[in-house]
Amino acid sequence: MKKRFLALLLALSVALLCSCSEEESIKEPYQDVKTYEIKETPIFSASDEEYSASVKYYSYDTAPTGYSMASLSDQKTEISGICAKTIAEMLSAMEVSGKRAKAIFLHSLEKAAEKGDIPIGTKWLEVGNDIYRIEPDGRIAIVKKPLGQGKYLDSDVSFLKVLDTALNYYPQNTYIGDISGSKLTLDFICEKENDIEIDILNIKAPLADSSAKRSFHFDISLLSKEDRSVTVYYGRINSGCIICTPNELDVELKAGEKQTITLEFTEDINYSVYIDIGDNYIKIQK
Numbered sequence: 388m389k390k391r392f393l394a395l396l397l398a399l400s401v402a403l404l405c406s407c408s409e410e411e412s413i414k415e416p417y418q419d420v421k422t423y424e425i426k427e428t429p430i431f432s433a434s435d436e437e438y439s440a441s442v443k444y445y446s447y448d449t450a451p452t453g454y455s456m457a458s459l460s461d462q463k464t465e466i467s468g469i470c471a472k473t474i475a476e477m478l479s480a481m482e483v484s485g486k487r488a489k490a491i492f493l494h495s496l497e498k499a500a501e502k503g504d505i506p507i508g509t510k511w512l513e514v515g516n517d518i519y520r521i522e523p524d525g526r527i528a529i530v531k532k533p534l535g536q537g538k539y540l541d542s543d544v545s546f547l548k549v550l551d552t553a554l555n556y557y558p559q560n561t562y563i564g565d566i567s568g569s570k571l572t573l574d575f576i577c578e579k580e581n582d583i584e585i586d587i588l589n590i591k592a593p594l595a596d597s598s599a600k601r602s603f604h605f606d607i608s609l610l611s612k613e614d615r616s617v618t619v620y621y622g623r624i625n626s627g628c629i630i631c632t633p634n635e636l637d638v639e640l641k642a643g644e645k646q647t648i649t650l651e652f653t654e655d656i657n658y659s660v661y662i663d664i665g666d667n668y669i670k671i672q673k
Contacts, residue, residue, distance in 0.1 A: 420592045423571040425562070429578035430548050433469065433558035440471040443513040444554065447505040457507045459500040470553035475514045477549065481527070481540035488520070488528035490536040499534055512550075521547075552577050559668040560585070566592060566601075566671065573669070581666035583617060583640070584610040588647065592671075595653065603660060603671075605650040611640035620663040623654045624670070633663075 445460035466474065491506070492499035499505050508523035511533050520528045520537065525547055530537030552561070561577040571590060591604035609617070617640060620633040640646055654660050662669040 420566060420569055420571045420590060423564075423573065423590045425573045425587060426575055428575065430545070430574065430576045431470075431473065431552045431557070431578070433560075433577055433579035436469060438468050438472040440467070440475050440514075442466040442471040442474050444510065444550075446508075446510040447500055448508055448510075457503070457505075459497065459505075463513070464554070466553055470557055473549060474512065474546075474553060477546050478512070478514060478517075478519055478527075478540075481542050481546075483529070484539045484541045486539045488522075488526075488530065488537045488539050491534040493534075496533045505534070521550075548576065556668060559666050561668045562587070562670070564669070564671040571671070579666060582612050582615070583665040583667060585664060585667045586610075586645075587669070594656070599656060600653050601656050602653045603651065605662065605669075606647055607650070607662070607664070608645050608647050609638065609640060609664065610645050611642060613642045615640050617665055619648065619650070621650050621661065622652065624659040624661055 442465075443463040444466055445463045447457055447459050449457050491509075492504050496505075506523050510521040512519040512521070518530050518533060519540075520530050520533060522528070525542075525544065527540045527542045527546070528537040529540060556563075556577050558579045559577060560579040560581060561575075562573045563576050564571055564573040571592060573587070586608040587605070588608055589604070589606040592601050594600070595602050611617070617638050619636040619638060621636070622633040634650075634652055636648065636650065638646065638648060650662065652660075657673055659670060659672045661671075
């Protein structure tokens with residue numbers, strides 16, 4: 388009897404050791420987002436007010452897919468309203484640093500683009516008669532000609548974030564996030580009042596499949612001002628801004644009643660993911 392008991396105890400111990408070992412081997416490659424932080428002060432507030440300010444934008448860059456060679460923008464993008472006003476005011480407030488920007492090319496912008504003599508990622512803004520050249524490293528120079536010499540301005544990344552928001556996300560209520568280790572930070576970059584308010588209640592994003600994929604889990608509260616149906620789109624973004632065929636969730640909302648939805652999906656870690664709910668947009672960058 389005693390031998391049977393000892394044998395049973397030994398077998399149980401071995402089973403427990405195997406169980407713990409197996410559990411540890413499963414947990415080891417998983418890294419969950421332990422904390423997530425939402426910066427509630429928006430970088431930019433959208434507005435429906437009309438402003439006379441106008442800004443023209445163009446660039447020498449690769450296509451959104453990143454597969455084709457660099458090219459000059461076919462036409463200048465017109466930025467208007469509160470976006471143009473904010474950009475113009477920020478540029479005019481920048482001090483001249485005293486450092487000179489060298490000329491890139493002596494001939495026309497088009498000729499330089501054909502020859503590939505413009506650094507990829509160069510951007511320009513035209514505000515009235517002033518031309519601002521934004522170099523690939525983020526430095527801003529005020530120049531007389533797009534490729535001519537000029538003077539660098541004292542600027543910081545906040546301006547580049549405002550410009551990026553104006554070009555790519557305005558006027559949606561927008562959150563942009565990055566995962567660093569076990570922490571996810573969501574920046575509230577554009578605030579826009581709309582018919583559906585969102586509250587991000589919980590985010591989980593563990594790595595899986597030998598860290599090649601990430602499993603996303605979102606709990607989001609929705610509040611509508613009126614009864615309505617809304618389709619939630621979510622999924623992967625390819626290189627640039629190319630959105631794959633999205634996942635869809637149809638939700639029926641009652642006026643003034645909060646409703647929590649849960650979104651779960653898994654994507655390769657090399658891609659960004661997004662959630663689009665009415666005029667609300669959430670993006671987590673790779």
